[in-house]
Amino acid sequence: MAMTAQEKIDAKREKEYNKKHKRMYKLKPGDIVFNILNYAFFILFTITCIFPFYYLFINTISDNTMVQQGLINFIPHGININNYKALTGVGDLGYAFVVSVTRTIFGTALMVVASAFVGYLVTKQEMWHRSLWYRAIVITMYFNAGLIATYLNLVMLGLTNHYMVYIIPGIVAPYNIILVKTYIESIPAELEESAFIDGASYMQVFTKIVWPLSKPILATIAIFGAVGHWNSFQDSLIYMSNSPKLYTLQHRLYIYLNQSSNLMASMNQGGEAARSAFNAALNTKVIKYTISMISVIPILIVYPFMNRYFEKGIMLGAVKG
Structure with a gap:
């Protein structure tokens, strides 16, 4: 369906607005570096907060002997739910x-x-x-x-x-x-x-x-x-x-x-x-x-x-x- 004259005008205005808006908020090199460091910090912070819960969980579902020997750190081994049943x-x-x-x-x-x-x-x-x-x-x-x-x-x-x-x-x-x-x-x-x-x-x-x-x-x-x-x-x-x-x-x-x-x-x-x-x-x-x-x-x-x-x-x- 062909666009009306008003629709064409509105589309043109929207395109110009988006182009201007994008140019206005174009990131500078300093902003890019800041964003990278910011995301890296918060990702690391999130991992630091989550890891203790993850470590606790994998030790509850792993082989008890390996848990006692301190061999379960990142990946669970001998997965089971017997501890929860017990x-x-x-x-x-x-x-x-x-x-x-x-x-x-x-x-x-x-x-x-x-x-x-x-x-x-x-x-x-x-x-x-x-x-x-x-x-x-x-x-x-x-x-x-x-x-x-x-x-x-x-x-x-x-x-x-x-x-x-x-x-x-x-x-x-x-x-x-x-x-x-x-x-x-x-x-x-x-x-x-x-x-x-x-x-x-x-x-x-x-x-x-x-x-x-x-x-x-x-x-x-x-x-x-x-x-x-x-x-x-x-x-x-x-x-x-x-x-x-x-x-x-x-x-x-x-x-x-x-x-x-x-x-x-x-x-x-x-x-x-x-x-x-x-x-x-x-x-x-x-x-x-x-x-x-x-x-x-x-x-x-x-x-x-x-x-x-x-x-x-x-x-x-x-x-x-």
């Missing part, structure tokens, strides 16, 4: 995995809801003593009573050796509240004002307007909370001394790390005991690698889906002070 028979690993998963889900959900609601409240000028409450929250970021006082407080509250010690102390997160508050302040006030004029309450405004519009920052703090809960083991180590079934997965990994060190030390005794210790250390080392891989996989799976919200939320939440 984990089903390792102590209370199943309980530990469930504890870590549930505390991550419930702890993160409650923290996000609390941070969103409190962050919204402290943006309201009509809140009773708003500045006082906000400063009281912020000051906890700089001063705390210390580990001993915190432990004694939790003992008096009856939370030690109790599952809720993983959840309750982390519900109020001052840094996350500040991020949410800053983000909510960037939402046009006219949206809330129009809702109030129509007779909406604060709770309705929060659930119908503020919450949906705050998804980027909520996803951001959800990542912070989930990673913190999943990787935490110190609270399990300190507060669960009489409740082994409530140990987290990271705490179990810590225990296996210690067992591995003790078994390797006992090998110096020689004789049959040394051979037995060697075999036990081999199994412990493989278990250590495999559990480490399993403990990392959930975060590696979740983070890519949350990354777009994370980037947007963390930038918008940092615009105001």
Whole structure:
């Protein structure tokens, strides 16, 4: 079909624009060198970040004897998944995995809801003593009573050796509240004002307007909370001394790390005991690698889906002070 006169004019203008645009952004030799060095640096940086996970993975699917001898560095040998199958028979690993998963889900959900609601409240000028409450929250970021006082407080509250010690102390997160508050302040006030004029309450405004519009920052703090809960083991180590079934997965990994060190030390005794210790250390080392891989996989799976919200939320939440 023949082009009309207007189409020919538009095509000519587009061609001229593209030619001018291309000439305007033509790379100079210095720009080319910079781009090459820039790409090379970030490719090297990416490989440096990925390699530890790759090394860990290939050691979990390779022949255990070669792993013990340190022969698996870049390419797996004797590929199998027996190590992952064997984990089903390792102590209370199943309980530990469930504890870590549930505390991550419930702890993160409650923290996000609390941070969103409190962050919204402290943006309201009509809140009773708003500045006082906000400063009281912020000051906890700089001063705390210390580990001993915190432990004694939790003992008096009856939370030690109790599952809720993983959840309750982390519900109020001052840094996350500040991020949410800053983000909510960037939402046009006219949206809330129009809702109030129509007779909406604060709770309705929060659930119908503020919450949906705050998804980027909520996803951001959800990542912070989930990673913190999943990787935490110190609270399990300190507060669960009489409740082994409530140990987290990271705490179990810590225990296996210690067992591995003790078994390797006992090998110096020689004789049959040394051979037995060697075999036990081999199994412990493989278990250590495999559990480490399993403990990392959930975060590696979740983070890519949350990354777009994370980037947007963390930038918008940092615009105001």
